[in-house]
Amino acid sequence: MTPEEYVEEVLALVERIPPGRVMSYGGIADHLADRSGRSSARLVGSIMARHGGGVPWHRVVNSAGRLPPGHESEVRSRLRAEGAPLRGAGVDMAAADWRPVEEPHPSD
Template identity: 60%
Template sequence: MLTLPSEYAEAVLDIVERIPPGRVMTYGMIAEILRDHLGRGSARTVGTVMSRYGGGVPWHRVVASNGRLPPGHETEAHARLLSEAVPFRGEHVVVAVARWWPEDNTPA
């Protein structure tokens, strides 16, 4: 039986869909927005949502707070982010340069 995403999962995916090419958000940044608007959320929960439902959104634009790429998908994410001119230091995204925050700070 197919499990449909919850309201929280839908909100995560809406935010990730809005991240522009060449920019990234961290799991924690997404969780912060959702805590402000839904009253709950954690970086770990965002990661779980991304692993279950993130295939249809630009998943490669969501990274750990230290710039580490999505576990198990490092090679593909690295290639995609390089093609978008995202800056790297070694194998990690330079989050301070590439981070993006929605102007209206709300889930879609």
């Protein structure tokens, strides 16, 4: 998978996160690692910073539920409006973490 294809895969996955739910940078990296060979929360964070403006970027947090630095107020407001379970300065990951369920491939 090319770097550009990986960017597209990250953004496509973020678009699938339902309102009121979140994924961590590492969760995204781990989910895509099987297809890409990559597994880096830092790389996902960099992709989101550079290319994430057109997807629901506010639904991506760190593994402890902390909100993206410098955007905490906006993210908290957006997540609250979606009904996401908030806790302290972030998201209640036990309640809000989302993992995609992959559809079986037609050849399976």
